[in-house]
Amino acid sequence: MNFTRTMKRNYSKLMFKQLFDSTSFTYTYIIADLNSKSCILIDPVLEKVERDIKLLKEFDLDLKYILDTHVHADHVTGTSKLMETFPNSSWVIGTKNKPNINFQRVQYVKDDDEISVDDIKLKVLETPGHTNGCISFYSDGRVFTGDTILVRACGRTDFQEGNANQLFDSIKNKIYKLPDETLLYPAHDYNGISNSSIKEEKLYNPRIFETQTREKFVEIMNNLNLAKPKLIHVAVPANLIGGIISK
Ligand SMILES: [Fe+2]
Numbered sequence: 001m002n003f004t005r006t007m008k009r010n011y012s013k014l015m016f017k018q019l020f021d022s023t024s025f026t027y028t029y030i031i032a033d034l035n036s037k038s039c040i041l042i043d044p045v046l047e048k049v050e051r052d053i054k055l056l057k058e059f060d061l062d063l064k065y066i067l068d069t070h071v072h073a074d075h076v077t078g079t080s081k082l083m084e085t086f087p088n089s090s091w092v093i094g095t096k097n098k099p100n101i102n103f104q105r106v107q108y109v110k111d112d113d114e115i116s117v118d119d120i121k122l123k124v125l126e127t128p129g130h131t132n133g134c135i136s137f138y139s140d141g142r143v144f145t146g147d148t149i150l151v152r153a154c155g156r157t158d159f160q161e162g163n164a165n166q167l168f169d170s171i172k173n174k175i176y177k178l179p180d181e182t183l184l185y186p187a188h189d190y191n192g193i194s195n196s197s198i199k200e201e202k203l204y205n206p207r208i209f210e211t212q213t214r215e216k217f218v219e220i221m222n223n224l225n226l227a228k229p230k231l232i233h234v235a236v237p238a239n240l241i242g243g244i245i246s247k
Pocket of ligand 1: 070071072073074130147155
């Protein structure tokens with residue numbers, strides 16, 4: 001046994017925070033290694049970047065990776081603003097989301113890739129369906145699902161190359177294959193429930209409970225008749241380049 005390594009692991013302390021934006025109902029997550037001061041941030045919101053920076057500075061954290069689960073349509077990501085403040089940070093996004101400019105400090109990730117910084121380790125799961133380029137992250141008993149699956153709901157599939165059949169496969173064959181006790185942390189919640197578990201969603205998700213059929217799921221998703229997000233025409237082009245809004 002490597003004693004030094006064991007000692008380091010025993011003394012390492014991971015911090016986890018779930019933050020909320022009440023305008024877009026978005027959750028942002030921070031995972032930090034308080035020994036090394038390295039941290040990662042998942043799905044920042046532009047209007048909440050000052051809050052996030054203040055919090056990271058209070059803990060003297062060095063932001064290494066900013067992860068976007070997908071190209072959001074309902075809010076602009078805080079990624080590029082955070083990258084200005086934290087020069088050691090890189091943007092992580094699914095490989096299917098190719099920006100049309102030469103963007104530095106970006107890492108495209110695909111299924112089974114690992115994002116690793118000191119004692120923080122995340123595994124990438126490609127989970128298309130809400131959008132073509134959606135990814136989820138699994139880390140130490142938690143899964144960050146973006147809009148792939150929400151608490152008792154799931155992301156819509158009617159724009160950004162969304163596809164209800166693909167979403168069914170992503171949830172059934174990737175998310176629901178994780179251990180039942182895995183805690184599920186979504187990108188949004190509209191009902192005041194901040195997290196769930198795989199088992200809970202298999203039991204109680206009205207759109208995609210464990211024995212739901214593909215046909216019924218696709219029928220539900222194709223008949224949601226939702227209005228388009230108000231910000232979609234601003235947010236999608238901005239988020240393809242990390243959240244820079246063109247003037
Ligand atoms: Fe979304």
